[in-house]
Amino acid sequence: MxxxxxxxxxxxxxxxxxxxxxxxxxxxxxxxxxxxxxxxxxxxxxxxxxxxxxxxxxxxxxxxxxxxxxxxxxxxxxxxxxxxxxxxxxxxxxxxxxxxxxxxxxxxxxxxxxGELTSVWVPDETHEAVRDLVRAREVANDGLRKARQHLQSFLLRHGRIYAGRAPWTRVHSRWLAVQSFEHPAQNIVLAEYIQAIEDAAVRLDRLTKQVSEAMSSWSMGPVVEAYQAMRGVALITAVTFVVEIGDVPMSVAD
Structure with missing residues (x-):
């Protein structure tokens, strides 16, 4: 050979x-x-x-x-x-x-x-670890959204419609706290749905904090910070873009 x-x-x-x-x-x-x-x-x-x-x-x-x-x-x-x-x-x-x-x-x-295949960018192990953390936060965010949907669907089936401007505020929480049903089983369901929302919110907050803390020791942290200088781009948007796309080279006009 x-x-x-x-x-x-x-x-x-x-x-x-x-x-x-x-x-x-x-x-x-x-x-x-x-x-x-x-x-x-x-x-x-x-x-x-x-x-x-x-x-x-x-x-x-x-x-x-x-x-x-x-x-x-x-x-x-x-x-x-x-x-x-x-x-x-x-x-x-x-x-x-x-x-x-x-x-x-x-x-x-x-x-x-x-030569007809297109390669994808492969992150290093640290980048992949941060990506896993950010994706875990996305799962937690989806979990909170679904928990809220379950409660809203349950209340709607029983004609309990919140008349305020926006849900998931302090005013909305006080409204939820006074809801009750004649059958004990339905009160149990209401309490469980509310508890599921609270647990999901705590998990989301915890992961959001951990994502923020990871930026201080990550080599791409400065890139995340730079993206946040753009109007309307907050931490989670910036870090999600970086973990999925990486650093995007910027062309400099002559």
């Missing part, structure tokens, strides 16, 4: 296994299915070692998805190239509706060799 040759390796990943396909570097070179391996790091390392024995430069790729970036980091750590590609930008042949792990791996290897 020529020491200067290349292999393009497509990986179709799932929770428990990885389907592996290999394309020779030549334009019309062979594309073949290598096999299925366990998703465990030890199995990945063994597969990489077997391919590396051929003396080729290895180019790995797999689709961005729920399995995250640990596979990328492992392959990079082993000294090889790896791309995480955008699933929505993978070229699809018209009428090609049959999807199997094997076919997808072979397709990835072929397209990677042809």
């Amino acid at each position: 020529d020491k200067d040759s290349e292999l393009f390796v497509g990986l179709d990943t799932s929770k428990l296994k990885i389907s592996v396909a290999v394309a020779d570097g030549e334009r019309n070179g062979e594309v073949r299915f290598f096999g299925d391996i366990s998703a465990e790091p030890a199995s990945v390392a063994s597969m990489v070692a077997k391919l590396a024995k051929r003396g080729c430069k290895l180019h790995f790729c797999y689709e961005a998805g729920p399995t995250g970036y640990e596979l990328y980091r492992q392959i990079i750590g082993l000294g090889h190239c790896c791309s995480v590609v955008a699933p929505s930008l993978i070229p699809r042949r018209p009428g090609d509706r049959v999807k199997t792990n094997r076919r997808d791996a072979v397709s990835l290897a072929r397209l990677h060799r042809a």
Whole structure:
């Protein structure tokens, strides 16, 4: 095997296994299915070692998805190239509706060799950790919104309509406190819905505070602060943009 040759390796990943396909570097070179391996790091390392024995430069790729970036980091750590590609930008042949792990791996290897895949930006471990924290806050915010919807739907079913200007104010809270029903079961439901809202609000406040505190030690903290200089952009908007997009280079007009 020529020491200067290349292999393009497509990986179709799932929770428990990885389907592996290999394309020779030549334009019309062979594309073949290598096999299925366990998703465990030890199995990945063994597969990489077997391919590396051929003396080729290895180019790995797999689709961005729920399995995250640990596979990328492992392959990079082993000294090889790896791309995480955008699933929505993978070229699809018209009428090609049959999807199997094997076919997808072979397709990835072929397209990677042809240069037709679009890589996504891979955050470092610290950036990903802050992203996880911000997304946890988003989940908490959704939880608060849903808890409020449950209470509003319950009250509406029983003709309890708040006549004030806006809900979830102190005035609204006092209105909720005086609501009662003849049947004890419905009073229990009311109390539980109100408690769920209070618990969700506490959780949201706690995570918001933790996001704010994380900015002081994060390398992208100054970027978050800079975005807040724009009108209407507060902390959560700025940090959400940065964790999802990263730092956006600004062009300077001559």
